Amino acid sequence: MSNHEILGGAGSSRMHDSARLHVTGEADYVDDLPVPALTLYAAFGVSQYANARVTTLDLERVRQSPGVASVVTAHDIPGENLISFIQADEPVFASTHVECVGQPLFAVAAQSFQQARAAIDCARVEYEPLVSVLTVEQALADDSFILPSKRLSRGNATHALESATHHLEGQLQVGGQEHFYFESQVSLAIPNDNGGICIHSATQYPSHIQQAVARVLGLKRISDVTVMCRRIGGAFGGKETQSTLFACVAALLAAKTGQAVKCRLTRQEDMVMTGKRHDFIALYQVGFDDEGRIEGYRVELSSRCGMSADLSGFINDRAMLHSDNCYFLPHVTINSHRCKTNTVSNTAFRGFGAPQAIWVMEQIIDEIARYLGQDPLDIRKRNFYEPGRRSTTPYGMRVEDPLLHEIVSRLETDARYRERRAEIEDFNRHSPILKRGLALTPVKYGVAFTQTHLNQAGALVHLYIDGSVYLNHGGTEMGQGLYTKVAQVVAEELQIDMGRITISAADTSKVPNASATAASVGSDLNGKAAQAAARTIKLRLVEFAAKHFNIRPEEVVFSNNRVSIGSQQISFQELVALAYHERISLSATGFYRTPEIEFDRSKFTGRPFLYFSYGAAVSEVAIDTLTGENTLLKVDILHDCGRSLNPAIDRGQIEGAFLQGAGWLTMEELIWNDAGVLQTNTSSSYKIPACRDCPVHFNVELLETTPNRKDTVFSSKAVGEPPFMLAISVFQAIKDAIAAAGNRCRRPQLDAPATPERILNAIQDIHST
Structure with a gap:
């Protein structure tokens, strides 16, 4: 890293890029975004039983409620009734069998949140209760497992325990935890005129939502769905996969009505409907x-x-x-x-x-x-x-x-x-x-x-003729300072002040197939990808300057917003303008895959x-x-x-x-x-x-x-x-x-x-x- 002559380079204690907006309340989250005219608002009808057959689901009074524009159930899904990718075991809506309190049965879109929630209460749902398994102890006693058990072993633990000088045994129990992020789950779905849809979602995993929405809507092309996220009001893992349901339902209602639909949970709804840390x-x-x-x-x-x-x-x-x-x-x-x-x-x-x-x-x-x-x-x-x-x-x-x-x-x-x-x-x-x-x-x-294949990232960097930079990558900002750090990496690589860099929202139309911002690797992955993109542009500028000024490439040195070219110096902006007029590409993508990982x-x-x-x-x-x-x-x-x-x-x-x-x-x-x-x-x-x-x-x-x-x-x-x-x-x-x-x-x-x-x-x- 440099000696920090540039403002905001890597290694410097730079303020979070949205710090002022956070403390003044001016930061825009999904719920703060301007909505199109005639936007509708969604609410969920959920199970009141932990395990039951659904014998009656009468929604006639819901449809007739004031302000209601649409009601959807599992039968209204044009694609697959599925939001889970790994095991394919979690539907958007339950139909004949519910497996927990809070599992969605239907959703409503109305002219206001208040009307949508009032309509939910008009549903007539009858159940046939079944025996529930509610604790780990019950599950172990009943052999109730969601996945096969696994074993990791080295040496001979049985013999070592028998021959040890001292021996202890016991049972320990540690509880779960609610994420309690400031911003509850929220998505805004806006249909477009080409049959596609744009989703603004508070999510750690835009690509997952893009794929899930395309599958639920039965779209032939994933690219018809664009997912954007500028910032999240906290997540801690709770918006990695859990945000998928709410984006899919907003998209389903938007596709059905042709109007924008916002889905936003109250704190209580969020705590009841979303997953926790495992106990x-x-x-x-x-x-x-x-x-x-x-x-x-x-x-x-x-x-x-x-x-x-x-x-x-x-x-x-x-x-x-x-x-x-x-x-x-x-x-x-x-x-x-x-x-x-x-x-x-x-x-x-x-x-x-x-x-x-x-x-x-x-x-x-x-x-x-x-x-x-x-x-x-x-x-x-x-x-x-x-x-x-x-x-x-x-x-x-x-x-x-x-x-x-x-x-x-x-x-x-x-x-x-x-x-x-x-x-x-x-x-x-x-x-x-x-x-x-x-x-x-x-x-x-x-x-x-x-999951080895997730250890990859992409980035997009544009350099403009005034020496300013537009930066986009697949990571999402949830308050952890990722966007600031990645901008610092680009600033360090190009040796320019961080103030020259425009930080943009995560956008699946700009950087595709991005992994979730999770596992503490947001900076490792996206920083490396952004560095690779910036370095590609920098090498083009070095090659151009060497040829233009008839010097060796190693004589072109970037430092503190300037470029030394042999015995002379020009500003970074001057070099960029020269390169532009000589038709040098000033845009690049970057890609990174984590090396050395080999896990069977x-x-x-x-x-x-x-x-x-x-x-x-x-x-x-x-x-x-x-x-x-x-x-x-x-x-x-x-x-x-x-x-x-x-x-x-x-x-x-x-x-x-x-x-x-x-x-x-x-x-x-x-x-x-x-x-x-x-x-x-x-x-x-x-x-x-x-x-x-x-x-x-x-x-x-x-x-x-x-x-x-x-x-x-x-x-x-x-x-x-x-x-x-x-x-x-x-x-x-x-x-x-x-x-x-x-x-x-x-x-x-x-x-x-x-x-x-x-x-x-x-x-x-x-x-x-």
Whole structure:
């Protein structure tokens, strides 16, 4: 990277391109876009039963309701009644059988949202209830699985467990999580005069929506559908596949009426109809020696997938691939069970299955430490991957970077872990009611799509005669700063100020077949593609300048908005204008495919990731042993971002990911009743972290001395998902505080989230044992 003489080059802390618009409320989201005259508004009629046959669906009164222009059911779909691609198991509308509360039966388009929702209530639907499977435990008992179970094994776990000096086993349970993005699901469908349709959608995956809409409408050409997205009001994985339904229904109603149709959910509708993070149950056995080194490990990971597969197969696969976290497991067997339940189909969420599996492993490390009466950090360090024979994951990929030891050792010192441990023990001895806890936990996160073909991206760059640049790529901006970072990459490559670059909306008519903006690879993929496009134009300019000025190509040097051409200098704009007049192409596409990835999913072996991202966090908490309330007091984080493209944005992503993870593990609880109805379906019943839940001391540092060894864009690393798992340190610190309320060597039984009720139960448990 340059020395940042240009404004906004790679490596500089550049403000988010929409920051001012965000804080002033001027940013346009899908719901803010001007709509055509006579636009209609959609609403859904959904199932009120978790599992039932539909015996009557009478919509006559719905059709006669004021303002209603159209009513559609499964019978009105001209193409395929299908929104899922992988398993082909999720329809747009159910017809004779519903499998969860909130599954769509029909949709209405009316002249206003109010009229559409009022019309929904006029439907007469009769059901024949069937037996529902609502929990993971029920699904396991009934052999109810959405996909076949999978196994990952190395060595002989059975023998290692039998011969180990010490042995522990138990059951752990970690809950799901609602995405709770600011902007609910929304799509605007506008038919055009050539029989095609344009969709403005809040989606992470425009190409998926393009394909799904074409299939539902029965169009012969995918290219007849254009999907656009300038920005999303948060997503976290919840708009990767889940936005497809709402875009398809808006498109169906628009095609039927010939009018634009907007589909926008209320918060409650969104929470009832859309998928969540998978909750997991883990049954484990672990064998270890006197030093706490793991010798054998077996775990049964069972997750709630919901009524259809969605992305559950890949999510559970990633959970298996991260079951080791940072620890070498010489003999291991991991069995993964993907449970079908009569609840909404669970889906992608930040971390994509890895957080649940890493949480399980960190609980086991904590159990070993308390069993042996040692500090959990010492047990963690003894089990870390190391160069040599302890450097290979259970699936056969080598852990090549020695960063884990460096990060943990540095953080242990900088955060005064040992000193604070002694101070906290002294505090707890003199405090009968309030107890404090401390924990340091690491993360190792594999970066790439585990579906190999998705590791590709495209970009389009236009250079205009005034030296300005138009940039388009397949990534979507959901607040994470992707557009800013990719613009910085182009600015760095061309050595121009970022202010010269116009950032445009994701658009399937400009960059086709783009992968979802997910898996933390948005910058890796789209940055590389945009860099390739900019470099193509730059090489054309170099070749032109060398020929025009009769010098060698290596004498043409771009720097700080100017171009050195031998002994003379001209402005970047002057060179562009000269090239234009000599008919040099100033437009280029760029393409990138992630190298080195070779993963055999059938054998579960190979290299599923390009590299690993690392980090560690120290968290200190206080709990009230009378109420069960907990307070996050201090957090220190050291995270590996390679050579950061934008340190300010990366720090913001780390802070946000950590707090979202803390919410998952301490307060966010999904509760279904016995009828399969989600009870925590509003902001009043489902709690997420607020400003007062942030620690007063919140220190985030980037490991800035270690650029990525792999050929990523300017040696950077992914930052969206890995820091989420650092919040496990909060949960471990709570367990540490609970242990301080009794005998510290006792192992508190605490499932996640660690709500006040669960904390009180855990305190009571250690007092009674």
